Each structure stands twice: as structure tokens, then as C-alpha cells.
Amino acid sequence: GFARTTNELYYGNPSVDIVSSAGPYSPKPATDTPSRKAVFVCRPATATSGDERCARTILSRLARRAYRRPVTEQDLDTLLAFYRTGQAEEGFDAGIQRALRRMLASPSFLFRIDREPANSLPGSVYRLNDVDLASRLSFFLWSSIPDDRLLDAAARGTLSTPPVLAQQVKRMLADRRS
16 A cells, blocks of 8 residues: 655646757668667558558557556547657658657656545555556666566556566566666
């Protein structure tokens, strides 16, 4: 469980007023670097077909990691709107780049937001949901985001069961990141 403090009642959630990005100013042509391969897990079948389906695949995969939780349709709709703008102006890669810039400016990426249940009272104890548990475990043990195995267990709703939780903690402690 986790106790909510009364200090949270007086301080608002963190917010972002302005996010600005610039550059690169004299870009070199894109190459097949390891980071590009990690981002572009698919390519459209042709210049005119399959691009939005591929963009959805790329963005949902990256957003799940960036937001440290399952991605909602609303999350994807926001990112796809940015993708479409960039894609219309300069093509597929530019659309993905614009959506990634939006993703990296999202409060879901910038902040770890811990939400209490709606009806909890100050000082009360409540059970964490599995996604919050995965995030707290990974930041505590690894000082980093949850990996896919931990997020998968959380998304299935099995992470908080004692056998799965014990197995995941043992796995995480055996990892070099711990």
C-alpha cells in the first residue's frame, strides 16, 4: 500500500509551460544507425500505402515505453495528428519525427505522475494498480523505466500476484541495472 500525504493537497501537479526544440541545422542524410533501426521497426509497403498503419505501430511501441504504461487510443490519436502534419509536409520520416517531438514534450513522459484513487482520504492507505507498481519497482531497483516484461505483467494485471511479483523482483535484482 501507499499512504497519501496532506502536502499533496496544497501543491498542484507539475506542469510544463513551454517546450521548445530546434535543429538539427545542417542535417546529414539519414542512415541506418542502431537508434534509427530501434525506432523504425517497420516501413510503409510503398510511398502511398501502409504508412499510417506503420506509424501507428512505431508510435504505440515507443509511447508505451515513454509513458511507462499501456497506451490509450487518445494517446495515439494525439501522436497521429502530429504525424499526419509532418507526413503531409515532408513525408513519413518527418511525420514520425514530429510525433516523437510531441511524445517527448508530453507530461506523461516528463513526469512520473502518481494518482491516488478518487475517493481516498489524506493519510489513507490504498493498493497500487499493477502499472504504478511496475513503475515504482523499476525506478526503485533500476533507476529507470520498466522493461517490456514488467510492463506486460502489469498490463495483464498479474504483477501484483505474489508468485509473479516475486519472479519479477528476482529477475530485476539479477539484472545488471540493479
